[in-house]
Amino acid sequence: MSAETGSSHRVPVPRLARRGGHSFDIVPDAGARAALAARLDLLDLRKLSLRGEIAPDGPRGWRLDATLGATVVQPCGVTLAPVTTRIDERVTRRYAPDVTPPAQAEADEMEMPEDDTLEPLGEVIDLDAVLEEALALALPPWPRAEGAALDTARAAPDSAAPDDEDGTRKPFAGLGALRDRLARGDGESGDGEG
DSSP: OOTTTOOOOEEEGGGSOTTTOEEEEEOOOHHHHHHHHHHTTOSEEEEEEEEEEEEEETTTEEEEEEEEEEEEEEEOTTTOOEEEEEEEEEEEEEEETTOOOOOEEETTEEOOOSOTTEEEOOSEEEHHHHHHHHHHHHSOSSOOOTTOOOOOOOSSOTTSOOSSTTOOOOTTTTHHHHHHHHHHTTTOOSSSOO
């Protein structure tokens, strides 16, 4: 996903230098950004970068510290108009050999660890996966265009009179009277059955 080659960024753990760590600067090209935008249901992904370093963390672990930068375009949750958002987020992952992946209770549920930066250490650290996950977590869940607002829901037609002095509609106000009529037998249907 680099700007020049479109290649992936998988760092083999055995090749990491314990003294110097590993610096990275990932700037995906237009094709990689378009593919990622499609996977995340974005209208556009104009800019994207992940810059940082993987450094030793304890005797056998590694720590990734990076900055995610992105300019995303999402549909407004109310009007579907395009909403542009700039994202600048710190990303931290700690890779430890004694960590096991979270247990899956069911297909859609996972037990989340207390420290959400902690990851199991495998043979490689996939920086493209880190970038995609960090971007997905940083996206605004309900993007809203300027001035977009949800209309107030009405439980009665506009022609109905308010049930209260202050104009508030009370959709269940007539249920008590209906219950009383049914209890007296006044509300029976006229279909002849009974």
